[in-house]
Amino acid sequence: MKNMKLKTLTTSVLLLAFGCFLVMGTSSCKKEDDNADDNADKNYVLLIENGAQRINPNQSVSYSAKLIDKEGNATDAGNVTWKTSSSGIATISSSGVISVVAEGTVTITASVTIDGVTINATAPLGIYVPSLFTVAPCAILYEVGGSIQLDAIHLTATGADEPTCSYVSSDASVASVSNSGLVSFNKAGSCYITVTATSIQGNPVNIVPVQVIAPYTVKLPVVKVDITPSSADLFQNETVQLTAKAYDFDGALVSGKTPTWTTADASIVTVNSSGLVTPVNPGETYVYATIDGMMGQASLVVNPDTLVVVEPFYVNIPAGGTRQFTAKAYHITRTTASELTGVNFAWKIPTYGFSMFDIATVNSSGLVTMKSDAMAGMMTFVVAYDISNPYVGGASSIIAAIADDCDCGTGNPLVDHITVNQTSVNLSLMGTNIFQINAVAYDASNNPVTVDLVYCSNNIMAASVDSDGQIIAASARLPKKLALLPA
Numbered sequence: 001m002k003n004m005k006l007k008t009l010t011t012s013v014l015l016l017a018f019g020c021f022l023v024m025g026t027s028s029c030k031k032e033d034d035n036a037d038d039n040a041d042k043n044y045v046l047l048i049e050n051g052a053q054r055i056n057p058n059q060s061v062s063y064s065a066k067l068i069d070k071e072g073n074a075t076d077a078g079n080v081t082w083k084t085s086s087s088g089i090a091t092i093s094s095s096g097v098i099s100v101v102a103e104g105t106v107t108i109t110a111s112v113t114i115d116g117v118t119i120n121a122t123a124p125l126g127i128y129v130p131s132l133f134t135v136a137p138c139a140i141l142y143e144v145g146g147s148i149q150l151d152a153i154h155l156t157a158t159g160a161d162e163p164t165c166s167y168v169s170s171d172a173s174v175a176s177v178s179n180s181g182l183v184s185f186n187k188a189g190s191c192y193i194t195v196t197a198t199s200i201q202g203n204p205v206n207i208v209p210v211q212v213i214a215p216y217t218v219k220l221p222v223v224k225v226d227i228t229p230s231s232a233d234l235f236q237n238e239t240v241q242l243t244a245k246a247y248d249f250d251g252a253l254v255s256g257k258t259p260t261w262t263t264a265d266a267s268i269v270t271v272n273s274s275g276l277v278t279p280v281n282p283g284e285t286y287v288y289a290t291i292d293g294m295m296g297q298a299s300l301v302v303n304p305d306t307l308v309v310v311e312p313f314y315v316n317i318p319a320g321g322t323r324q325f326t327a328k329a330y331h332i333t334r335t336t337a338s339e340l341t342g343v344n345f346a347w348k349i350p351t352y353g354f355s356m357f358d359i360a361t362v363n364s365s366g367l368v369t370m371k372s373d374a375m376a377g378m379m380t381f382v383v384a385y386d387i388s389n390p391y392v393g394g395a396s397s398i399i400a401a402i403a404d405d406c407d408c409g410t411g412n413p414l415v416d417h418i419t420v421n422q423t424s425v426n427l428s429l430m431g432t433n434i435f436q437i438n439a440v441a442y443d444a445s446n447n448p449v450t451v452d453l454v455y456c457s458n459n460i461m462a463a464s465v466d467s468d469g470q471i472i473a474a475s476a477r478l479p480k481k482l483a484l485l486p487a
Helices: 002-016
Strands: 044-048 053-055 065-069 074-076 081-084 090-092 098-100 104-114 117-127 133-136 140-143 147-149 151-156 159-161 165-169 175-177 182-185 189-197 205-213 224-228 231-235 243-247 260-263 269-271 276-279 283-291 294-303 306-311 314-318 322-324 326-332 337-340 345-348 360-362 367-370 379-386 389-401 417-420 434-436 439-442 453-457 463-465 470-473 482-486
Touching: 044 104, 044 117, 065 104, 081 090, 090 104, 104 205, 117 140, 117 189, 117 205, 133 205, 133 231, 133 294, 140 182, 151 189, 151 231, 151 294, 165 175, 175 189, 182 205, 224 283, 224 294, 231 276, 243 283, 260 269, 269 283, 276 294, 306 379, 314 322, 314 367, 360 379, 367 389, 453 463
Parallel strands: 053 117, 140 205, 231 294, 306 389, 314 389
Antiparallel strands: 044 065, 065 074, 081 104, 090 098, 104 117, 133 151, 147 182, 151 159, 165 189, 175 182, 189 205, 224 243, 260 283, 269 276, 283 294, 306 326, 322 367, 326 337, 345 379, 360 367, 379 389, 417 439, 434 470, 453 482, 463 470
16 A cells, blocks of 8 residues: 555656646546436436546546436446547546546546437546646536636645636637636536646646536436535645535425435545545545435545655756755645654655666665766656655656756856846747846945856756857756856
8 A cells, every 4th residue: 555655646746846736636626417418318317427537647537327217216327338538648448447548638428328319428537647736626517507616726835825827718618717717617518727827936737627518308306416515625634514405407406305425535535424524645536425316526635734845846967967855844734834853754766667767866865866878858756755654745856957057157256246137037939039138246335346247057958048148948948047157
């Protein structure tokens, strides 16, 4: 079990350093009942039990489906035919088991033929690495005419905050989204919402797959189960009380119904018979409420109450070079973070089985050594995790560089400090790809000093800088440092 936990941490926390989504949490996923095709037989509804989901690339999920008749009786659907909308992202076996191929969003379709009539049901599946920037819900299955508010959270070494985000729908005719993240469902179909955290360095992105379903055509006693709240993010020491309501074919509330509560993954959260959810371990999962065969879905993101920060966060190391990394653990709440002492860290760099990708090693104290044949521009990750709890860890990214950190000379004693017009630069590979640095040297009294300035880049495969301070992008990976010193 420990190895499995560590594998999950290594695969997800590693890429987590870029803020996609771990999700973890991710994102976190939303509600709803699953759907039937408009052309289905008027006696049955086909229901995909798993609903809308988001998983990590190293995870799988086993789908199942149920048939619900007009009296609300639910039976396992036999002879289900399964397919995905893109085999380049995920495939699905005849028994409903997903095999992940790449990151992205796919639609899962289940089909059953009864009395010569084929009944279909669909549900969205998002496959993305988790991130310290998560969005709830991380996947949505909803009916035409409703709306859902997206909520974002960002975990930092100072606590949790709500970042400023921008929202874009890939197809606003299916589901539109407001500037505040309110998603409205306009017609049956699928799309995805791109959420960009504009207040976080690097502008990390979270993708929310959306499937909008048409109203049911079979007049069941219960056609919809709503769970409130339909999504929630929790820290490990918090709980949340869920409630469920059932609605009939005409949209009226059905009273006197007691839901059956289940959890998709009891290793992440448990739920009791009254809908009280208790976190167990960090991760993303779902809780279901079933009434008369119909199922409502709430997505839960369990945030760790311990955050590990690995420094430096992003670094270039030349072939044969070394770099010392350090790790600190923090106990975090929604408003505070306090450093933890006495945490025993283990260090790991993932291996891929190909020398081209296995570019570095790390020892037990966090010293990373880049291999002598590491190809410039290749990237990997170094992970630090708590030996006593493999769920707790952090990561930093490493790029094989042409040169080590810049050395522009010994400096000039007349110069006390240098100011530049911009401390960070974002360049596009399109267009002119040039940014001009405007720098001024000052003495200790803050008076300008006339000296020659020298500029250098620590990774010219990413960007170079000339003697006049013009930065030119060479690839999509910008170097961490562009240094300048007085000659």
